[in-house]
Amino acid sequence: MPNCKVLLAGIGKDSHSVGLHLLKLSLAERGFDVDFRGIQNNPEDFKSLSKDYQLVMLSTLDGHASLYLQNFTISEHDKQGALWVIGGNLTIDAEPGALEAAFQTKGFDLVYPKYVDLTTFFLQLEQLFTLNNIALPLPDTKHAQTGIHQHLLSRIDELEAGSSFMRSRAKVLASHPNGQAAANLHQNGLFLAEKPSFSHIVSHSRSLCHLPLLQPRSGVSTTSEQLRYFEHFTSLGVEVLSFQIDSLTRNNDYNGAEQGLNQNKLNGFPLINHGVGPVRAICQAVAPPLQVRHSTKDPRLLAEISLAAGCTSFEGGPICYNIPYYKDYSLAESLNRWAYVDQLCAHYYQYHGVAIDREFFGTLTGTLIPPSLAIASNILEMLTAISHGVKSVSLGYAEQGCRSQDIAAIAVMGELAKQTAAAHGFNDITIQTVFHQYMAAFPATRARSEQLIYASAQTAVLAGADRLLYKTAAEFNNIPTLEDNTEAFQLIQRAMRDTATADWEMVNIEKEIIYQETTELLSTILGHQADYRDAIINAFNRGWLDIPFSPSLYSMGRVTTARDNSYAVRYLDCGNLPLSAASKKRNSDMVEAKKEKLNISSNADLLEHDLLLIPRGQYRHWPLS
Incomplete structure (x- = not known):
């Protein structure tokens, strides 16, 4: 039986990759020879390659397929005998039927505007192959190769030696007009020293009530609206707050963020565009300490402005904000950039006694992550940070849904992090744990979402986590509003007061594993x-x-x-x-x-x-x- 070659790729700016990995495995098990190109490809690049494949499969899940393919067509001559398929979540507003017809006119042989299960897809693919006299390969579930996956190697010799922070600081601050306002490290340090310590508030709260500190996610476009959110959360009794950064800033597109800010159409807070002064005003207007949460590719300028403005916690790391998010971002480059951030944090501790908390997003891709991988990643990022002089770290873990395993994971993560830090000579480090409520696709009804949030909060209590990053019942179909956050906060408070149980024998077994x-x-x-x-x-x-x-x-x-x-x-x-x-x-x-x-x-x-x-x-x- 001749090989049936498939080119599989995500297109546009969409960063979703879980479904592509599932397709890659399923195709390979069915005997297809899969060339997997990952995410964020240009479909035009595949026209010239069509002759080398029997099947070309494109995917996007962000609803912008019409934008990515607005000028794209694939003629029968371009196809050169290959069949072309597109699917995922192609639209956020158009009727699926109309979109299917529109993409068929562009030359696609099969179009799936919304999710289709694998059984249905392969039945329809078989019919299409039969119609076009293309032989299907023989299934090979036992010995399937999961396809060609280009594996790039990072280079150790590209790591910057010593302290890169002061050498490159002027260039970093010059990358945006608002950078200069963060230039005076001494004045920044004096201001930071007056702000409440994020890690101290978490430790103090835990010592008093022995419950995880609740932390909402919050990011809106304007300073006035962000302040309104923060003031409302503070009135509810929230003890730590965070800026959730918009996606354009996360991709270092500050011009795009400025346009979005002017139109009030951002999905988060454009902290760099607002600058030191306005963000300081927010820090001074609210009592709780502030954290910056993001997934920024180059975090250096964001860290500079965030810390200069008074934020005492900065999230992210060279693994967790690289590997789960970006296609071709080398580890050497991300390690260099995060070394700068850690050295900046260390400077404020060395000269002003301010221990900036550095949190690592151990949820990674958020999908079926074994605890051992999450914990190992956290600890490696912790070691890099504290080796640069960071004195306070928080390690994050995403709930997976087996209560015994989730409780065990938090316990092992905290214990092993402290053991490892001490074994490597770091004995003066504050180490805290963060429990993220379930991070993958949420239930499709509000009632089930609320039940998940309620029970999840109880798992966090049983696990003894220091902090709980909570979700809202709107996760299943919308961006959470202030009201959604309020309802979730009150729901979780009730859950944490109720009695919950765990199978402690199974917890101990999972801890050993x-x-x-x-x-x-x-x-x-x-x-x-x-x-x-x-x-x-x-x-x-x-x-x-x-x-x-x-x-x-x-x-x-x-x-x-x-x-x-x-x-x-x-x-x-x-x-x-x-x-x-x-x-x-x-x-x-x-x-x-x-x-x-x-x-x-x-x-x-x-x-x-x-x-x-x-x-x-x-x-x-x-x-x-």
Whole structure:
């Protein structure tokens, strides 16, 4: 049987990659030879390649397909015998039927304006192949290769030696007119020293009430509206607040952010465009300490202005704000940029005694992330930060839905982070844990979303997390409003007062599993390189760290994950992760038992089941177990 070659790619600026990874695996299991190009491609580039494939599959989930393909057509001559398919979530406003017809006129053979299940898709693809006299490959679920995935290697020799902070500071501040207002480090430090410490407030609150501190997400365009949100949260009793940064600023598109600000059409707070003065005014107007939350590609200017304005916590890191978000952003470059941020934070501690809290977004892609990967990533980012002089860190973990595993993960993360810091000679570090309520696709009804939020808050209490980043019931269909945030805050307060239980025997079993897997990863990664940044690059180059469903070409892309019969997240394919034979066998046995129970032989079918379990509502209650 001749190979049937498929080119699979995401297009436009869409950064979603989970569905593409599922398609890649499913195609490979069905015998297709998959050339996977990842996200953010230009469809015009594939016209000249069409002759090399029997099938070209394009996807976008952000609803902007009409924009990305407004001037695109693919003629029969351009196709050169290949079939072209497009799908995902192609529109946010047009009628799916009308859009399907419009894209067929552009030359696409199959069009899926909204989600279609794999069974339906492959039945229709088979019909299309038969109609065009193209032979289908033979399925190979046992030995399927998951397709060509270009794996780029970061270079250790591109890391900047010593303190890059002062050398490049003038250039960073000059990258936007508002940068100069942050130039005076001494004056900034004096102002920061008067602001409440983010980590101190968290520690103090925990010592008094022994409950996680509640933190809402909040980002709107204007300073007046942002202040209104903050004042309202403060009136509810919220003790820490955060700016959620808009997506244009996160991509360092400050001109675009300015246009969006003028039209009041941003999906977050454009802190750089507002500048030091207006943000300082907000910091002075509210009592709680402020954090900046974002996923900015180059965070240096944002850190400068944020800290100069009085924010005492800055989120992000070289792994968590690179590998889950960007396609071709090298680890050497992100490590250099985050070294600058950490050195800036260290400067304010050294000269003004201000311990800026550095939080790491350990949720990663937010989808079926095994605790050991999340914890290892957090600890490696922690080590890089504290080696630069950072004195306060927060490690984040995203709830997965198995209460025993989630409780165990928070416990192991806090304990192992403190052990590792001490073992490496860092004995004066404040280390806190952050529990993120479920980060993947939410239930499709408000009632189920509220039940998830309620029970999730109880899991955070049982886990002993220091802080809880909470969601709202609007997650399933909308951007949360101030009212949505208020309802969620009050719902969670009720949940935290109610009694909840856990299977502590299972918690202890999960703790042993997570501790073993995490230490296996870290001992190999840290055992081969003395420098923490070198160790991170080496780990991703070798596949010792490999983030599931990541769009990054700097992640090997071999690790896949799924749920076991208790709904805990396990490794479906360990890739090159340096886990012991016992750990690999345990994961394999648990996943195979799940497949047997569901009468599923295909890894792709199992993955589809698990990825869509929550949005399809195919579960009894939250937590799942």
